Amino acid sequence: MxxxxxxxxxxxxxxxxxxxxxxxxxxxxxxxxxxxxxxxxxxxxxxxDITRLPLSGIAEIEGGGLRLGALATNTRTAYDERVQADYPLLSSAILAGATAQLRNAATNGGNINQRTRCYYFYDVGTPCNKRSPGQGCAAIGGVTRIHAILGASHQCIATHPSDMAVGLAALEAQVRVAGPGGERVIPFGDYHRLPGDEPWRDTTLQPGELVTAIDLPPETFPTHYTYLKLRDRLSYAFALVSVAVALRLEAGRIAEARIALGGVAHKPWRRPEAEALLRGQEPARDLFGAAADALLSGAKGQGANDFKLPLARKAILRALEQAAAGTPQSQTDKRIA
Structure with missing residues (x-):
């Protein structure tokens, strides 16, 4: 050090x-x-060290919604009564991640800003454009089991590790930041970046900016939701593929649909055109398959992670079925019914 x-x-x-x-x-x-x-x-x-800053509260927002302090722990957030009642998708996504001990220490701001778990990023003896710009990417052509199938570039195929971020993406949260230029609010879909030609930039934060809070919108999905996480072991493992789904059903039809994927790209992955296919339709497996195909359009494996292509499609189908039926995946009993 x-x-x-x-x-x-x-x-x-x-x-x-x-x-x-x-x-x-x-x-x-x-x-x-x-x-x-x-x-x-x-x-x-x-x-x-920002642990003394007054950013650990969770409070209701005037006009609706909930403000999560950047320094509120993952545990406090997941078990907050208002989060569990109105945003159970977020609670489930948080509880799918890490261990209880880590969630007790990890903060909301830190969670969405965590770095990739790519093996080569952590190994300073190998080239990595994310760690040292211009070195190259040792992952390309290397061991790629955990790597991206969507949104990758010729410079980086790393994935974002956060479960919480996938839930926040589906809920269309907003990130509040403070910086030298004042305060600003970033829609969650614009917060994280795809690698492109600058893979060392994980987010759209500017130098010196600090996340102060995450705002959850007034619209909630308290019944028809799920967070499905598929991984190599049932605890303390990052997602190979995860799916956050939030649906609003009216008169037996899907009035609103949100789908976000984790473990497959440099950021939580959404495609509006895939979600649009679901709106106004009755839940059906063929419809869910069409949405999955649209969401995964252009997906490409790297050899060792080719299995993610069929795995992701099946996970999307299962997650949509769980959400439509109002039977969300349990993060305590992790068996998939």
Missing amino acids: IRFDYARPADVAEALRDGADAQAAYLAGGTNLVDLLKENVARPTRVV
């Missing part, structure tokens, strides 16, 4: 001053950053 300066600000304004250096890193729960420091992947000149 390298040497770095350490700061512990008392308010957001002070944190922004301390984090103005482009090489500074904000520290919250530390469940990802500390690992990156130990592995010599992250090499900040200054670590800004």
Whole structure:
């Protein structure tokens, strides 16, 4: 681990001053950053400890919705009565991730900003454009079991590891950030980036900006939802494929549909045209298959992860069936009925 300066600000304004250096890193729960420091992947000149900032609340928003403080822990968020009642999809997605001990420490802001778990990103002895721009991508042509089948580029095929982010994408949350230029709100679909020619940029955050809260919209999906996560083992494993589905049914037809995929791309994956196929229709397996095909259009395996192509389609079908029936996947009894 390298040497770095350490700061512990008392308010957001002070944190922004301390984090103005482009090489500074904000520290919250530390469940990802500390690992990156130990592995010599992250090499900040200054670590800004933001745990004293007043950003841990969960409060209702005037006009509807819920504001999740960036420093509220994943555990507190998942078990908040308002989240469980109105946004059970988010609670389920959070509880599908990590372990109880990690969720007790991990924060909402840190969760959506966590880095990829690509083997080559963590191995400083291999080329990685995300870790060191211009080095190349050792994953391409390498061991690709966990890598992307959608939205990849010739520079990076890494995936985003967060479960919470997939649920937030389906709910169309918004990310509130503060920075040198003031405050701004970023729609969740615009927050994370595809790798393109700049794979080292995971998000659309600008240098020095700090996530202060995540806003959940007034529209809720309390009944017809599911978060289905498929992985190599039933606990403490990142998704090979995950699916968040939120439906609103009216008179037996789908009035609103949201589908987001995890484990398949550099960001939670959505396609409006796939969701549009479902609206106004009666739930049916053939309809769900058409939506799955539209969502996965252009998907391409990397050899060792070719199995993700049929796995993702089957997962989408199963998740849509679960949501339509109002029988969401249990994160306690993980068997798929």
